[in-house]
Structures are given as structure tokens and as C-alpha cells.
Amino acid sequence: MEERAAIQVINLHKSFGSHRVLKGVSFEVKKGELFYIIGKSGEGKSVLLKHMVGLIEPDKGKVLIDGVDFHGASGAEALRLRRKVGMVFQYGALFDSMTVYENIAFPLREHYRMGEERIREAVREKLRLVDLEGIEERFPSELSGGMRKRVALARALALNPEILLYDEPTTGLDPVLTDEIDNLIKETQQKTGVTSVVVSHDIWSVVRHADRVAYLANGRIEFIGTPAELLECDNPLVKGFICARLEGDVVEALRRSCSGCSQS
Amino acid sequence: MLFGAIYDFVFQMGEVVMLLARVLYWLPRPPYRFRELFKQMEKFGVSSVSVVFITSLFTGMVLALESYTGLKRFNAQTMIGSLVAISMFRELGPVLTALVVTGRAGSAFAAELGTMRVTEQIDAIYTMAVDPVHYLVVPRVVTGVTMLPILTIVSDFLGILGGYFVSVVLLHVNPQAYVRQMLTHTDLHDLYSGLVKAVVFGLLISLICCYKGFTTKGGAEGVGRSTTHAVVVSSVAVFVADYFLTAFMF
Numbered sequence: 001m002e003e004r005a006a007i008q009v010i011n012l013h014k015s016f017g018s019h020r021v022l023k024g025v026s027f028e029v030k031k032g033e034l035f036y037i038i039g040k041s042g043e044g045k046s047v048l049l050k051h052m053v054g055l056i057e058p059d060k061g062k063v064l065i066d067g068v069d070f071h072g073a074s075g076a077e078a079l080r081l082r083r084k085v086g087m088v089f090q091y092g093a094l095f096d097s098m099t100v101y102e103n104i105a106f107p108l109r110e111h112y113r114m115g116e117e118r119i120r121e122a123v124r125e126k127l128r129l130v131d132l133e134g135i136e137e138r139f140p141s142e143l144s145g146g147m148r149k150r151v152a153l154a155r156a157l158a159l160n161p162e163i164l165l166y167d168e169p170t171t172g173l174d175p176v177l178t179d180e181i182d183n184l185i186k187e188t189q190q191k192t193g194v195t196s197v198v199v200s201h202d203i204w205s206v207v208r209h210a211d212r213v214a215y216l217a218n219g220r221i222e223f224i225g226t227p228a229e230l231l232e233c234d235n236p237l238v239k240g241f242i243c244a245r246l247e248g249d250v251v252e253a254l255r256r257s258c259s260g261c262s263q264s
Numbered sequence: 265m266l267f268g269a270i271y272d273f274v275f276q277m278g279e280v281v282m283l284l285a286r287v288l289y290w291l292p293r294p295p296y297r298f299r300e301l302f303k304q305m306e307k308f309g310v311s312s313v314s315v316v317f318i319t320s321l322f323t324g325m326v327l328a329l330e331s332y333t334g335l336k337r338f339n340a341q342t343m344i345g346s347l348v349a350i351s352m353f354r355e356l357g358p359v360l361t362a363l364v365v366t367g368r369a370g371s372a373f374a375a376e377l378g379t380m381r382v383t384e385q386i387d388a389i390y391t392m393a394v395d396p397v398h399y400l401v402v403p404r405v406v407t408g409v410t411m412l413p414i415l416t417i418v419s420d421f422l423g424i425l426g427g428y429f430v431s432v433v434l435l436h437v438n439p440q441a442y443v444r445q446m447l448t449h450t451d452l453h454d455l456y457s458g459l460v461k462a463v464v465f466g467l468l469i470s471l472i473c474c475y476k477g478f479t480t481k482g483g484a485e486g487v488g489r490s491t492t493h494a495v496v497v498s499s500v501a502v503f504v505a506d507y508f509l510t511a512f513m514f
Binding site (some may be wrong): 050053054055079080082083085086087089090091093094095096097106107110111155156159 | 295376380383384385387388390391392393394399
């Protein structure tokens with residue numbers, strides 16, 4: 001029997017004013033997989049992601065988390081669903097009035113009656129998960145961009161979510177840091193088994209790490225499949241996206257770094 | 265143009281009322297975040313008290329000075345005390361305090377929440393399954409409603425003190441007569457009506473400023489814009505509400 005999908009997006013429509021951003025988006029994300037959503041800037045990737053955590057209400061269509069309609073739920077049910085889904089924001093969205101420790105402790109304090117000792121232990125454990133230690137008493141403004149993203153991830157992990165959404169985690173980072181964050185996302189998925197959905201426009205991240213990938217353009221999913229299939233895809237929109245800024249031999253290099261491709 | 269402005273105003277007031285409904289919904293519900301509440305109260309009081317101190321003292325002084333000129337013509341200088349006290353209790357204490365608080369604490373509400381909005385911190389609270397109105401707006405509104413009357417009492421007292429200083433020390437009005445007149449002509453109703461005003465102003469200011477912060481759009485520029493709007497709209501709301509409250513209560 002096929003396992004139920006962690007996330008099902010069904011025929012999602014959304015307009016802002018007269019601008020139609022999503023025109024019927026449907027796809028599924030399987031439990032435990034690392035799923036990328038790629039596309040050009042301004043194509044509504046972040047809007048799509050924010051539907052999955054309930055920050056935006058769809059005009060039409062549904063988002064099912066574990067088979068339960070996210071936007072139809074209310075009260076305790078909605079709260080339970082929101083706890084299942086964590087989100088890492090593009091710029092971290094850390095509370096700048098609080099220390100790193102208070103930031104990660106925030107969701108714990110809100111949802112559990114825990115003693116200070118247990119909170120301290122939990123915070124330390126989450127920080128260890130993202131390879132950070134001994135920065136509990138610092139403020140977010142004192143951290144580098146990469147560290148801030150790690151703390152944001154640690155905070156999102158604090159409630160042990162089943163699903164983690166990443167909004168453009170590597171946009172605006174230098175190549176070394178991009179690699180670091182990409183690896184961190186992969187490691188987190190492997191260590192915790194969390195279903196991960198990443199919005200990105202970095203084709204290298206996708207071919208290296210993604211289990212599956214969806215290409216969003218003109219408000220629709222133009223392609224969905226493995227990275228290997230993406231590189232072989234004949235859709236002109238997808239091809240245009242992959243090959244922009246790349247010479248032919250670099251596309252070859254992409255194929256080589258992608259484990260699923262035939263290396264002829 | 266004017267029509268559009270009126271439409272905007274009515275629309276926003278409607279949204280402020282909706283925010284009030286959400287605050288009232290969450291108010292009795294746990295968890296009660298006393299730490300957050302006390303933090304807000306402390307910030308609110310500390311940021312405003314020194315300005316309230318100075319404005320009220322000088323207002324009381326100038327009131328005494330102005331009324332001295334007029335009352336002297338009727339040889340009724342001893343009435344200055346009751347005039348200053350009644351003006352402070354019923355009108356100037358609550359209104360001046362409300363305006364000072366709008367400038368200090370209200371603008372801080374709008375700027376802080378506005379920054380949290382544009383940096384997605386409010387969204388982050390939501391995704392951690394915490395209601396942002398419950399966490400951010402409820403403590404601030406409770407702070408406004410409780411702290412403004414307290415600051416108003418401080419203001420009343422200092423105004424009267426300023427009036428006494430100018431009348432008795434500078435203008436040599438008989439102190440016994442001054443105090444006796446003041447006590448016979450003012451009653452507790454004067455004080456209470458002013459405090460009722462202060463409660464309403466506190467509610468208006470904190471709600472409007474939180475609303476403006478919550479609905480901020482467009483980065484740093486947007487934060488500046490919504491902070492300015494918050495102060496302007498709150499001040500106007502205080503004056504309008506002041507008239508109607510006075511009309512209903514007296």
C-alpha cells in the first residue's frame with residue numbers, strides 16, 4: 001500500500017488584486033523526502049510555500065497536511081496542524097529583542113510546561129543539531145548571516161515538526177555559505193527524517209541534494225520529477241531556466257554532479 | 265480625494281474594531297504571559313513618565329499664571345486652586361498624558377510591531393502555532409488601559425503642584441484660602457471622569473498603534489510611514505473621543 005503523502009496541494013489558485021499568481025497548482029510531497037520548488041523570481045514560489053503553513057489563504061483549492069485540510073481546520077485542530085509544520089524564513093525572522101537562547105526557547109515555553117533545566121537541555125540539543133554551540137547568550141544582530149540561518153533552523157526544529165519549509169534559504173549568500181546551508185538542509189533531513197520542502201532558484205542545490213523537484217512558472221507546475229529527469233526535460237521553459245547563464249559544458253558538469261544521470 | 269480619505273478612515277476604524285474583538289477573544293484565554301505584560305508596562309511607564317512630569321508641571325504653572333490675570337480683576341485669586349485642579353482632573357491631565365504617551369509609547373508600539381511585520385517575525389510567531397495577536401497585542405492593550413490612568417494621576421498631581429507653586433510662592437496668594445477653595449470646589453467625580461477618559465484613551469492609542477504596526481508594508485520606509493500614521497491617527501482619535509466622552513459624562 002502506498003503511504004499517504006505528507007503534503008498534498010490540490011488545484012491551488014491565488015490572486016493579489018488583478019495579478020493571478022497561482023493558477024491551479026497541484027502536487028504531492030512524500031513523507032521524508034527532500035523536495036525542491038524552483039522557478040524564476042516573482043513566480044509565486046514563496047506564495048505557494050506560505051499556503052502550506054497557513055500564512056496565506058487560497059482563493060480556491062486545498063492544502064492537505066497528512067490528509068487534513070489545513071485551511072478548513074479551526075481551533076485546536078488548526079493549532080495542532082501548525083505545530084506539525086515548521087518554517088525557516090528567508091532572513092531568519094529571529095526575534096531581535098531576544099537572545100539566541102530565548103529565541104529557541106520561545107516555542108517550547110509557549111507549548112510545554114517545561115522546567116528551565118529541560119529547556120536549557122533542549123536548546124543545547126537543537127543548537128548541536130545545526131553545529132552551533134556556546135552562542136546562547138548572543139543576540140541575533142551579533143551573528144553572521146549563516147549563523148542566523150542556523151539558529152532559525154534550530155528554532156524551527158524546536159517543536160519537532162514533521163514538515164519543514166525553507167523559504168529561499170540560500171538567496172543572497174556567497175557560494176561557500178550556500179554550500180554549507182545546502183548541506184545543513186540535507187543533514188537535517190537525514191538526521192531527523194523531517195519532510196523538507198525548499199524554495200530555491202539555485203539549480204546546483206537541486207541537482208546535488210533534491211529527491212524530487214518541481215518547476216513553477218506562470219502560476220503552474222511545469223515539471224515535476226527527479227533532478228535527473230529535470231536535466232533531460234524538453235520543456236522549453238525548464239530548459240531556459242537551467243541553461244540561463246550556463247554554457248553547454250557546464251550543463252554537462254551539472255549532469256555529472258547529479259548522481260541519477262547516465263554518465264555517458 | 266477627500267472622499268477617499270474618509271473611506272480609508274472608516275475602513276481602518278472598522279479594522280481596529282475587528283482587532284479589538286480579537287483582543288477580547290484572547291484576553292481571558294491562557295497562557296497568561298505576565299512576564300511579557302510587566303515588561304511592556306515597565307517600558308511604557310518609564311518611557312513616558314519624565315515627559316508627563318515636565319509637561320504637567322508647566323501646564324499647571326501656566327494655568328495658574330493665566331487665571332491669576334483674569335481672576336484678579338474680580339479679586340478672586342484664591343479661586344486659582346480649584347480652577348487648576350478641575351482643569352487638570354477633568355481635561356488636561358488625561359488629554360496631555362494621552363498625547364505624550366502617543367508620542368512615546370504609541371510610536372514605539374507601531375515601530376516595533378512594524379519592524380517585526382516586515383522582517384517576518386510576526387509570521388514566524390504564527391508558524392510556531394502561537395497567535396500573534398495573543399502574544400503581541402493583548403499585553404500592549406492591557407498595558408495601555410492600565411498605565412494611562414496611572415500616568416494621568418501623576419499628571420493631575422503635578423499640575424496641581426505647579427499651580428500651587430506659581431500662585432502661592434510667586435504670586436503670594438494666601439495658601440490656606442487657596443487649598444480650602446480647591447477642596448470645596450472639586451470632588452471625586454472630577455477625578456473619576458478624567459480617569460474614565462484615560463482608560464478610553466489608553467485603549468484607543470494602544471489599539472490604533474498596534475493595528476498600524478501589524479499592517480505595515482514595504483520595508484524600512486513602511487515602518488516610518490506607519491509610525492507617523494499611528495501617532496497622527498491616535499492623536500486625532502483622542503481629541504474626537506474627548507469631546508464625546510465629555511458630552512456624555514457631564
